[in-house]
Structures are given as structure tokens and as C-alpha cells.
Amino acid sequence: MSNGSVLNTSALSIGYRRPRKPPVVIASDLNFSLRPGELVCLLGPNGAGKSTLMRTLARLQPSLSGQIWLDGRPLADLRPGQLARRLSIVLTERVDVGAMTGFGLVSLGRHPYTGWTGSLNEQDQRIVQWALQAVSAQDLANRLTVEMSDGERQKVFIARALAQQPSVMLLDEPTAFLDLPRRVEVMELLRQLAIENNQAILLSTHDLDLALRNADRLWLISSDGDLFDGAPEDLILNGAFERVFSAEGVSFDRERGSFHTRKDNCGRLLLHGDGVTAFWTRRALERIGYAVENDNENGNSSFYPARAASQAAALGSITVKLRENGAIYILDMAGRKDSFSSLNALTTYLRRAGAGGNADAKADQNLHTRR
């Protein structure tokens, strides 16, 4: 409370109570805080308790033990209206509200402030307009929500949560039903809202890449109930990602900040070339199971400086050459050179070579685009 946070917990334990049975504890001894103006992303495997934590913080379900403070007051002591003026939530579930305009939906966010009829006064109207503007959805004010796309609807629901003028906003997987451009848009919007309104925003997501790029802090919650709290980069460097997701059958690539399941079992290849083409060539080769080492002309093996010396063990090398009509990929392997005009041709060739040995691959040479 004194450290400038709007929400913090001490020794919080979350889970479900069951009648006549011991409660199901999902995570316990949670101590964390949210500060105004920061965007925090909650990440973790399915079933680790992301939604339970969200629901507990929003008092939609009781905590098992421990304390939550909101604006310096125990969450349990706030009356429903007081809570709704301090904290708002956007849920994952898609809600159909029938024949209601964007403006009507956002104005529901004014409920904690309006009288018994729910009618808006001038100030309420201004705040609804402001909320629509803040998510750049002024054009949706008079559209019916049933006629909106998923992205538009999500924006209006975020505006509805904003209209509650909360100090903390919780969003449970706000990007779940959106296509990639809309995801990026929503995430950047939330980051901007946190800064502009000096609100604390906590969102849960499976979008690792977006979270790593946008969050001020990450909360990683593991299946056995541990919560790791830190800047995204901290959690990558200190191995928290590996610990949280190790049991999930995937490994975390610290260099690139992403998960992959495939093991590098086809051997190593050297890659000559740089720029975007070299980057995607590397990705293509890794996808089919090769470990790739950059071997740039200037001698700078940026990713694996230590391993650059062990070139002798590589199966061969690939050189990317840029021509005016596209790139050419030259494979130097087993004493012969083949050139390919697309990564598709290259990977198809390598997959056959890997699967059936070189003899089969040679027999199929005519199938490949060679020039």
C-alpha cells in the first residue's frame, strides 16, 4: 500500500471450496502488487489458475486465505458499488446482449455511478463518449453490437470496462478470439491506456510474443502453483519460463523468446548470408529439424559465438545469394553443390535426404526446381 501500488496481496491462497471436502488449492502464498500505469501480463499453462486468480482479484469468487488490498483497503470490506468503481473486468466469454448499440453497452459501465433507473447524466454521457474515444471506437457508438466483428466488440467491451473509471482493470484473455492484427492492436491499446490513464492493467493471455513485447511485467504461474513476477526479460534470463513450462512437453528458446517442441536431431548446417532472407532460411531449416549456425561473411556468428569454432562437425553449408528476381539457396553437402530457387524446394530436398539417405535423394533430383 505504501509502495504506491493500487492492488496487492499477502499470503493469498486461491482455489475452490467444496462441500464436505477439503478445498482445492490452486496456488498459495501469493505476494504481489500492481502499480498504477503498468501493464502486467499473466501467463501460464492451461489449468494453472489464471482465471481463478482473475476471478479472486475481482471478488467474483472468495479467496481461500490471505489478504487482498485495493486502494489501501481490504477487498472484502468494500461494498459492491465501491468495488465496481475501483475495479472492472473484461471476461473471455462472448456475451450477446441483443439489440444494444455500442453506446448503450458502454453506458452499462456507468452503473456503479447512476441512480435507480440507470439513466446517464451529462457527465456520464461525457465519460461514455470518452471511453469510446479512448479505444478509437466512436464510429461504433450507434452500431448494434450484434452487427460488430469480434475485434470491434472487444474494443467496445474494453470501453465498457473503462467507463467504470477503475484504478485496476482485469482482462481475461482479451485477445483470444481475435486475428493477429487485431491482437497487436488490442495489446498496444491496453498498454497505451495504462499509461494515459495511470491505471493498472492485468491481463491473462497465451500470446507469449505480444506479452514479451508489451508487458511492463509478467506474472508466470505454473501448474504447481508458483508465481514468478518480473520484467519479461528477467524471467527469460533467470530460467522462470523453463521452470513453468518444462512439464508441458515444450522447451523454451531463450535466444528467441519462444517455445518449440522439435528437437534438433538432423545435424548441424552452416548458414552464409544475412538480412531477412537469412533469418527466414534459418527458421525454415530449424523447422525441419536442423541446428543452424550463422556464418556471416564478416565472421560474426551472432547467436552462438562459442560454437562457431566447431564448424568441422557440420553436415554442410547453405549460402543465400540475392538476385534481382529473388533469392537462390546453394546447398553444399556431401561434396556436391545444389542450388534451389525457393525454401520449399530446399526443405523438400533436405527432408528426403534426411529420411531416405542421399541415394534416394539423388534419384529424386529431377523433381526439384534446379537451375
Place this chain on the structure above:
Amino acid sequence: MNREKVSTPPSHFDMHAAFARDFLYAPGLLLAGLVILALAAFMLSLAVGSVRIPLRDIVAVLLGGDAAKPAWATIVLQFRLPKALTAMLAGAALSVSGLQMQTLFRNPLAGPFVLGISSGASLGVALTVLLAGVAVGLGGSTTLLAGISLAGDASLALSAILGSGLVLLLVMSVARRVQSGMTLLILGLMFGYTTSALVSVLIYFSVVERIQAYISWTFGSFGGVTWRQLQVMAPAILLGLAGGHLLMKPLNALLLGETYAQSLGLNVRRVRLGIIGSSAVLAGVVTAFCGPIGFLGIAVPHLCRSLLNTSDHRLLLPAVSLMGATLALGADIVAGLPGSQLTLPLNAVTALLGAPVVIWVILRQRNLRQAFAG
């Protein structure tokens, strides 16, 4: 769905929607229109029937004067006026109750009777009518039979009130405990099935005359309510309607579902009790005095949502009350077969007239979601 919408030219529905949206800026105008419609139906129901009475005479009688024929005054004051008032109250009550249930359970098929209220009333009536019948059958006394039919109307209403009241208490006590509305809906359905089963057992062991009396109660009627009964029915329904209108803000919040409603500062359990309480009083009182009148409660909310193109209860609640009153009067006028001595069962008329209208409305929307928050 969206792509489909873009490629089709502006349809009748789109134009209607745009029109309705502009029109909503004058909701007072729209409600005034509905008031006029209800008044027109009210006057019409006083005028037509087995005898046609000119409007001038009706106004004279209502203002305390004399009609051209003395018999007309009696017909209007003793028969048609209480019947018309009953119809208006019942129509408004059932429609508001239906709207509340549809919003609370987020289910377009919900109506005033989903919680088993009418089944409770049916059981009460069946117990009175059919068990008495069993007693008569055993005793074989015709004088006893005659005695029961004389006591008929009042005891029927009383037993229906007891039956629906009992179910109401049961539902309320369950509603205080359960977490989700869906559980409650299923429990209500199960109450309904149980009571219907008990009623069929009673019917199975009953005598023909008694079964007929029971069946004719299930047809529903606005005509059996006397001035004396109206003194109980009217205040109860007006109270229920007032309670329903007081809940317009929580009902709007519930459009978002119970979780969002709670996050908006709503005490969901208390609001749910309030909604169920007022809704059950409305449905229970109507069923007690008029029998189980079907259809209006489900259809009128759909009609109003479609007509006004809104799900805002600040507008829907008064609109649904007025529309329900109007349609109940309309159904009663048709059931009376003006100009003849015959009458039709009220329930048959409400469904025969109402079902095509609702089908038309729903099909025109192409998408139920547009017609309803569900």
C-alpha cells in the same frame, strides 16, 4: 455471417432497424402510441360481445350516467368492465413476468411459467376439483357434487393461490442457495414435471365430470373474475408491476450475464430473488384468478424487442406492459366471437393468433440473437 450481411443489398430489416433507431430518440412518442392502442382495445372490448353497445353509451355509463337501454349499463358495469380490467392486468402481468424470466435466464424460450408457478396452481386446482370428485365417486352422492360446483369459483382461486404460493416459496428458498441461474431453470422445469405427474395421477382416478371441470379451468378465462376478486387481484398485480419496473437497472446489467452484472456492483443473489419474487407474484396471481394463460408471456417480450429494436429495459418494461394489456384484450375480444353466443377457449386463441405473429417476427430477424439477448 458478417460476409453474408455485406454482400446482400439493404434489406427490409436493415431499413427497419435504422428507422427504429432514429425513432428511439422519441421513446415517449412510442409509448404514447402504445397507450392509445391499449385504450382503443379497452373501449372495443367494452363495446363488442354477444350484444353490441355504441361507444357513446359506454362513455356515458363509465362516467356514471345512463345508457340508452338500462340493460347495457348492467352488461358494461357487471360483466364487461371487470373482464376488460382483468384482461389488461393479466396481459401486462404475464408479459412483464415473461420479460423478466427471459432476461434473468438469458433464454428466449423462458416465460412466466418456467419456474413451475402455473404447475403449482394446477396442482392446487386439481387437488380441489379432482379429489372432491374422487370423494363424490366413492360416496355416489349427487347433492355433494352440486354443492361443490356452487362453491366453485372462489375455492378454485384459493386453491390455485395456495398451489402457486407453495411453489413460489420452494423456488425462492432454492434460489437463495444455488449459484447459477441455469440450475434454477432446470429445478423449475423439474418442479413442473413433478406437479404435472401428480395431476395426471389425480386425473386417472377421477370421474369424468370433475375432469371436465379441471380441463375447462386450464383453458383460461378473464370472465370469471368478479369485482370482489378484482379488489385482491388488482392491488397484487399493480404491486408486482411496480416491483418489476423498479428492477429495470439490474435487468439491464443482467443482459451482460450474471458475472458482469456482479462486477458492475450488483448483488446478484438479492436481485435474482427480487426478480423471481415479483415475477412469481405476477404469474401466480394471474393463474389463480384466470387459469394458466399461455403464450402471452413468451410472445409479447419478443414482439416488443423486435418492434423497438432495443433490449433496454427502461423502454421494454413499460412497452411490454402496454403491449401485453392490448394483446390480452384483443385475444379476449376474439375468443368472445363478437355477434355470437359462442366463446372459444382463451388459451387456444392466444396461441392461434400469437404463434404466427412470433414466427413471422423471428423469421424476419434471420437471427434470434438480434431478436433477443440470449
